[in-house]
Amino acid sequence: xTSTRSMKVATAVFKEMIRWSLWFFSILLAIHLIxxxxxxxxPAPIEGFFTxxxxxxxxxxLVLGIMTAYTFxxxxxxxxxxxxxxxxxxxxAATGFALFLTVVPLAxxxxxxxxxxxxIFPVALDTAVVFESTAGAAxxxxxxxxxVLTYFFAGWxxxxxYYRFRWIAGFGFIALSFIVFGLNDYLWKPGNYTLDWLxxxxxxxxxxxxxxxxxxxxxxLFLAMRLLTKRVPIKM
Amino acid sequence: xxxxxxxxHVTLKFKxxxxxxxxxxxxxxxxxxxxxxxxxxGKTSLLSLIAAFREPTAGEVSVDGAFVFENPEKMExxxxxxxxxxxxxxxxxxxxxxxxxxxxPHFDMxxxxxxxxxxxxxxxxxxxxxxxxxxxxxxxxxxLASRAPVTIFDEAYLGMDAPAREIFYKEIxxxxxxxxxxxxxxxxxxxxxxxxxxxxxxxxxxxxxxxxPYETLEAQGASVTGAAQDVEAFTATMQRLxxxxxxxxxxxxxxxxxxxxxxxxxxxxxxxxxxxxxQDLFIYLTxxxx
Numbered sequence: 001x002t003s004t005r006s007m008k009v010a011t012a013v014f015k016e017m018i019r020w021s022l023w024f025f026s027i028l029l030a031i032h033l034i035x036x037x038x039x040x041x042x043p044a045p046i047e048g049f050f051t052x053x054x055x056x057x058x059x060x061x062l063v064l065g066i067m068t069a070y071t072f073x074x075x076x077x078x079x080x081x082x083x084x085x086x087x088x089x090x091x092x093a094a095t096g097f098a099l100f101l102t103v104v105p106l107a108x109x110x111x112x113x114x115x116x117x118x119x120i121f122p123v124a125l126d127t128a129v130v131f132e133s134t135a136g137a138a139x140x141x142x143x144x145x146x147x148v149l150t151y152f153f154a155g156w157x158x159x160x161x162y163y164r165f166r167w168i169a170g171f172g173f174i175a176l177s178f179i180v181f182g183l184n185d186y187l188w189k190p191g192n193y194t195l196d197w198l199x200x201x202x203x204x205x206x207x208x209x210x211x212x213x214x215x216x217x218x219x220x221l222f223l224a225m226r227l228l229t230k231r232v233p234i235k236m
Numbered sequence: 237x238x239x240x241x242x243x244x245h246v247t248l249k250f251k252x253x254x255x256x257x258x259x260x261x262x263x264x265x266x267x268x269x270x271x272x273x274x275x276x277x278g279k280t281s282l283l284s285l286i287a288a289f290r291e292p293t294a295g296e297v298s299v300d301g302a303f304v305f306e307n308p309e310k311m312e313x314x315x316x317x318x319x320x321x322x323x324x325x326x327x328x329x330x331x332x333x334x335x336x337x338x339x340x341p342h343f344d345m346x347x348x349x350x351x352x353x354x355x356x357x358x359x360x361x362x363x364x365x366x367x368x369x370x371x372x373x374x375x376x377x378x379x380l381a382s383r384a385p386v387t388i389f390d391e392a393y394l395g396m397d398a399p400a401r402e403i404f405y406k407e408i409x410x411x412x413x414x415x416x417x418x419x420x421x422x423x424x425x426x427x428x429x430x431x432x433x434x435x436x437x438x439x440x441x442x443x444x445x446x447x448x449p450y451e452t453l454e455a456q457g458a459s460v461t462g463a464a465q466d467v468e469a470f471t472a473t474m475q476r477l478x479x480x481x482x483x484x485x486x487x488x489x490x491x492x493x494x495x496x497x498x499x500x501x502x503x504x505x506x507x508x509x510x511x512x513x514x515q516d517l518f519i520y521l522t523x524x525x526x
Binding site for chain 1: 289290291320
């Protein structure tokens, strides 16, 4: 499935994403430390870095996804890369990057957990419970990984909508992305889901069923993006 | 490394507007092809099809016999350099050059560095902070150093001053001698660039008007220079493209082949016969088509 050319794309895009994420994590960590040391609001425990960064990380990848069609795709075709290699390369880079975005907060969270034992923080940190609906770091990591990747593809869906079909149809793609967010919430945030037209049957009883649902949604997004980028004319 | 480009009955439509109308032509490998046309003639549309930026509505575009669109082996052989809008590009120039070297299999970084020095390109500056001329120089550096078997420059000189354009033209000729490839140069500056061309393609309103080797263009017309009255009489029945007069001397560009009898007649009258200029031919052919 992946050619040498796709790997070339994946390497370049992944490096670019890592470069941007260094800024993102630096700022996020600074805000978190300000919250821990100065704006901790009293003796009640506050969330560790993993929980603190989850929402921002998803939004960050959504933004990266939105930038994808305009930043990467045209650049690739201009450098003689086919749409197919560009698509698979970007998808591979996004998967690797989602893994990176999962591992880094988890590692910082783990470090905080160790430091908390040494009592260096002025407030108690809730670093053990990293994901509300499931237990354990592995489940939390899988959840974050799938969420981040879903947000990236949702962003990419919006950008290809605007890139290929311009403004009015672009709004339609925003609406599609809201359906994706709704389904994602339905799967991962029981009690906080936004699709009131679907019967609510909590999935936390079976974590792997949730994962399966999330993976299925990602596959649909992946196929949709391939179809939308397959023959797209490049803007000049 | 050079490749031939073929267009076979190519049509391109944007909704109801037909940008290219049934164009068939072959651009021979290893030659410098000049693509000339007025504004909106369809030059960029044609080039964007060769570079696989879009698909033709009908017909086929191929390189060395294989279709270009979504063909990774062929696409990486084509470099399409055009007047890109860089106002949102905050990366440094050296980053874009490095990116081209990452993707282009024949990229020559040593040559890129030579060109950077020749154009005095400030590679540490963000691209959107470069002057228009320097942005064009960056495009030219990437295009030339990519050494793609098919290299397309679409009005790549925009914003460059005369000395920079001269460097660009000289580098094309020099590199073509050492590393021959197929160049397609699309331009408005016909009189400035015509000496570069081995072959000339003129399109107008989406149609192919002329597709000839540069040498044979001389036979399409002539310049007649001499005493104003004699030139006037000699060219009276001919199709005039252009005329200039300085004192008693007149020079008239005429369209159509001058036979041996006519040449001898001109010689007897003391008139000088020279080649027709591509610029005059271009103006005439595109006006005639209109």
